[in-house]
Amino acid sequence: MKRMSYHRVCALSVIALSLTIAGCADQGGIKPQAQVRDVTALAAGQAIRTAGAEAGWPQRAWWSAYNDPQLDALVQTAVAGNPSMAIAAARVRQAQSMAVVAHAGELPGVQLDAAVGRKDWSDNVYYGASFRDKLTWNNTATLGLSYNVDLWDRNKNATERAQDEMHAVAADARAAQLDLESNVVRAYVQLALQYGLLDNTEAMLKEEQKILDLAHRRFTGGLGTQLDITQAEAPLPETRRQIEALNESIALVRNQLAALLGQGPGAGEKIARPVLALHAAIGLPSALPAELVGRRPDISAARWRVEAAGKGIAVAxxxxxxxxxxxxxxxxxxxxxxxxxxxxxxxWQTTYGPAISLPIFEGGRLRGQLGATTAGYDIEVEHYNALLTQALKGIADQVVTLQSVQRQQQQARESVAAAQKNVDIATRAYQRGLTDYLNVLHAQTQWLRQQQIVQQLQAQRLSAWASLSAALGGGLEAADANDVIKAAAQ
Incomplete structure (x- = not known):
């Protein structure tokens, strides 16, 4: 009876001491300071509220709105062949494996340890006197069972933290895919722009050549001077240089597209001239910004990491x-x-019983770990909050750009028409000897500049629409980690 009371007192003493030491975990004010921001509490801004007609979220193949089959094929090839997609899938597999490792801590463990040793005893009488000149065996074999009693949910939280990190990595893979898709589209838009500028510059070269031919005819007929010919010849080398520079840009963009496809430069040489035709209207989903967290893969990844960091605090x-x-x-x-x-x-022998380890003095290591983990949680929360504000900014920026470009395009078309009229008037006047070549050259320069502005505005609109689609999540719903791996394997 006394022995039973003694054991009970010892057990209660150990428990009391454990709880006293464990109380240190809540001392010193070590707790998170950051708070997750509610996306619905953020002011959407005038640009988002007045974006235009209500529209749904981007479709999965949002780039198909450009009505260019070659672009569709390029995006699909890039997603299937770019090494970044394989890297993202490998990271997902790695995170899955780490989740399995973490979950193993919740399960019982069985291990077999065996040793078979042959011993040749020493001839020294002080060592193994009874076994002198003998060879003996020293053999052991133990089948052990261990199970961690997860009283404080440390193993459970560690498993959930690994699973949250796995979800975050899967969302990262989706974000990488969206980034790749938008990069292909924007590069393709730049290719279309370079072709348009090339057409414009080549047309300008033809007009300059006509002016030069006219100057020669006027000089032969006694109506012009050598100065007129020299003035007409002057812009031709620069125009030819611009054509060469544009051909260089086209080749470089093709190389860029080939790299995005995960292929060599030879693949870029096969890319034909784009035939983009975007007729999509400006509009945003009515659920913005409430559903933005679930639509943007990068924001989804940041939210999963906040959850993982919270589990890390529980583990600490x-x-x-x-x-x-x-x-x-x-x-x-x-x-x-x-x-x-x-x-x-x-x-044969058996052993069984509990084993308890209790931190008594560790020089502040546990408090340091808790403080570092808590600070890491604050970092993840503020990173998530920053992404929310940046996401809304990105959406508002693209809406502002699209609305402004739409107004600029109308004015640019009017400027082109006026510049073309001015060129026609100046050319007729020059043909009749009523003006000199400088007026014609000035009119043509203005016309060229306005044409380039129209083409650049069109490219800006195409790029801004791609950026807006990406800012809205690009139609990539939250996916399971296995879906990411399967997509990479196709």
Whole structure:
């Protein structure tokens, strides 16, 4: 009876001491300081509220709105062949494996340890006097069972943290895919722009050549001077240089597209001239910004990492508490005798019982770990909050750009028409000898500049629409990690 009371007192003392030490986990004000921002509480802004007609979220193949089959094929090839997609899938597999490792901590463990040793005893009488000049066996075999009693949910939280990180990595893979798709589209738009500028510059070269031919005819007819010919010849080298520079830009953009496809430069040489025709209206989903968190893969990844960091705090706090393991083992052990004689029944032994480890003094290590983990949580929260504001900014920026470009395009078309009229008037006047070549050259320069502005505005609109689609999530719904791996394997 006294012995029973003694054991009970010892057990209660250990528990009381454990709880006292564990109380340190809540001391010193170590707790998160950052708060997750509610996306619905953010002011959407005038640009988003007045974006135009209500529209749904981007379709999965949002780039098909450009009505260019070659672009569709390029995006699909890039997603299938770019090494960044394979890297993203490998990271997802890695995160899946780490989740399996973390989950293993919640399960019982069984391990077999065996050792068979042959010993030649020393001839020294002070060592092994009874076994001099003998060879003996020292054999052991133990089948052990261990199970961690997760009283403070440390293993459970560690598993959930690994699973949250796996979801975050899967969302990262989706974000990488969206970034690749938008890069292909924007590069393709730039290719279309370079072709348009090339057409414009080549047309200008033809007009300059006509002016030069006219100057020669006027000089031959006695109506012009050598100065007129020299003035007409002057812009031709520069125009030819611009044509060469544009051909260089086309080749470089093709190389860029080939790299995005995950192929060599030879693949870029096969890319034909784009035939983009975008007729999409400006509009935003009515659920913006409430559903933005679930639509943007990068924001989704940041939110998963906030959840993982929260689980990390729980794991760090559990380290202050006792760690209880249940251990059991069975197996034979014998020194001397034959190699297999240790397997006989008398040599078998069993061990079982709990094992408790309790941190008493560790120089502030646990508090330091808790503080670092808590600070890491604050970092993830503020990173998530920053992404929310940047996402809304990105959407508003593209809406502002699209609305402004639409107004600029109308004015640019009017400027082109006026510049073309001015060129016609100046050319007729020059043909009749009523003006000199400088007026014609000035009119043509203005016309060229206005044409380039129209083409650049069109390219800006095409790029801004691509950026807006990407800012809205690009039609990439939240996906399971296995879906990402399967997509990369196709």
């Amino acid at each position: 706090k559990a380290a202050f508490y006792p760690n209880v393991n249940l251990l059991a083992g069975i197996g034979p052990a014998a020194a001397g005798g034959g190699m297999l004689s240790f397997l006989s029944l008398p040599n």
